[in-house]
Structures are given as C-alpha cells and as structure tokens.
Amino acid sequence: MGEKDRHFDGHEHRFAITRPTRDDPTLVLCPQCQGLGKVFPAPLDSAQVQFGCSSCGLSKRREPQSRLFQWQSSDPTDSYFGYSLWLNIPCCGERLWVFNRRHWDLLFSYVKAEHRERAQGEYGWRNASIVSRLPPWISSKKNREVVVKALLTLKEKALWGE
Ligand SMILES: [Zn+2]
Numbered sequence: 001m002g003e004k005d006r007h008f009d010g011h012e013h014r015f016a017i018t019r020p021t022r023d024d025p026t027l028v029l030c031p032q033c034q035g036l037g038k039v040f041p042a043p044l045d046s047a048q049v050q051f052g053c054s055s056c057g058l059s060k061r062r063e064p065q066s067r068l069f070q071w072q073s074s075d076p077t078d079s080y081f082g083y084s085l086w087l088n089i090p091c092c093g094e095r096l097w098v099f100n101r102r103h104w105d106l107l108f109s110y111v112k113a114e115h116r117e118r119a120q121g122e123y124g125w126r127n128a129s130i131v132s133r134l135p136p137w138i139s140s141k142k143n144r145e146v147v148v149k150a151l152l153t154l155k156e157k158a159l160w161g162e
Contacts, residue, residue, distance in 0.1 A: 017106055018079070018099040020049070026078045026099045027086035027158060032058045036086055036159070039078045049080045087158055091150040092137045101160055104151065106131070111138065111147050 020026040025038035028051070035055030042048035042061055051060040064080050076085050076097045087104070088097035098104045110131055137143055 017102050020078075020100055024100045024102055026080075028078045028081070028083035029086055030056060030058055031083055032056050037083065039080055039083070051081050051083070087154045089150055089153060089157075092143050092146060094135065094137055096138070096147065096150045096154070098151075098154060101158070104155060104158070107134075107138070108148070108151050108155075110134075111144055111151065 018026070020038075020040045022040050022043075025040035028037045028039055029035075030037035030053035033053060033056035035053055037051055037053040037058070039049060039051050042050040047063065048061050049064050051058070053059070060081065062080065074095055076088060076095065077083055078085060078099065085097045085099065087099075088095060090096075098107060138147055
C-alpha cells in the first residue's frame with residue numbers, strides 16, 4: 001500500500017468542491033431535450049451562473065441567490081437551477097450521484113482507498129467536509145467494489161475524456 005493510495009480528508013469543503021467552474025461544470029439533464037447540459041459561472045460576469053445545452057441550444061442565466069440542496073432526494077439537482085443531475089445512477093438500493101469531475105475524483109479516491117485517514121486542518125477537524133457527510137452505504141467496506149464500479153459507469157457517462 002503506497003502513499004498514493006491513502007485518502008486524506010483534509011481541506012476539501014463540500015461547498016467548494018461541488019461549486020461549478022468553467023473547466024469543471026456541474027453536469028445536468030437539459031429540461032428541454034433531456035440531453036447533457038452544463039451549469040457554470042457566466043462568462044464576463046462571474047457573479048452569475050449560466051446553464052447551456054449544446055444539443056438544443058437552450059441557455060439560461062441567473063443570479064445565484066441561494067443554493068438549494070436536495071441531496072437526500074431520489075432526484076438530486078444542481079443547486080442553482082434545480083435541474084436533475086446527469087451523473088446519477090442507482091447503486092446499492094440508493095442513488096449515487098456527483099456534480100462534477102472534482103466531486104467524482106474525491107469520491108473515487110475515497111472509496112478506493114484502503115486507509116482512510118483524517119488530516120487535521122488549520123482550524124481543527126472539519127466535520128463539514130464532504131467525506132464525513134457521506135451516507136454509510138458509500139463508506140461501507142462491503143459495498144466498496146460495487147460503488148467503485150458504479151463510479152466508473154458515471155465517469156463514462158460524463159464523457160470527460162472527449
Ligand atoms: Zn437541450
């Protein structure tokens with residue numbers, strides 16, 4: 001077990017990692033054509049967020065007033081427009097979903113890691129980190145293989161390689 005296989009629950013904050021960026025947008029289901037849509041900071045005005053679908057051309061903008069989370073629901077949504085997440089599949093009788101690539105990377109490295117350690121942050125233990133808020137079925141050792149497989153399926157669905 002090398003150092004690279006260790007996962008540290010360090011400084012990642014769940015709100016930071018799930019916030020879309022231009023390079024790593026939140027992937028959602030287009031409400032108009034059910035194609036792959038993206039939510040990202042609006043060009044030229046990062047105070048706004050934008051939704052865009054390259055299949056049907058639907059485009060929307062809005063001020064991100066408050067972010068709405070429905071993470072426990074069976075239909076998790078992006079937190080700005082309320083659109084269903086693209087990366088969302090059944091797993092272990094629950095729903096496995098991720099917002100974007102960074103979120104996927106974090107979950108994948110966490111689930112794959114043999115040693116799960118927590119690094120103490122500058123301000124003490126970070127209970128709000130995304131890892132400590134994961135539902136037990138994701139962190140359960142007995143589900144590891146199934147969850148890893150489901151994450152790989154999600155990765156294919158994301159088309160990140162293209
Ligand atoms: Zn569309």
